[in-house]
Amino acid sequence: MRTVSIFKNGKNQSIRLPDDMAYEGIDELEITRIGDTITLRPVRPSWLSLAELPKADMDLLQDRPSVFIDEGRFEL
Structure with missing residues (x-):
């Protein structure tokens, strides 16, 4: 287990993540606390964020x- 120091950053407490524990390409972390355990993890897109994506073209699946395969299938 490794340890890091906590320092004041304005009215907040902050830590510096060591280079080998850095998140590559991540701009935002989710933070949760259960008792005295604090967990950081990358923010993942939610189903609600799907509405913000551009819509697919109507002919997306045309080609x-x-x-x-109908071969070997039977009606019930």
């Missing part, structure tokens, strides 16, 4: 080959 897609069928993956269903």
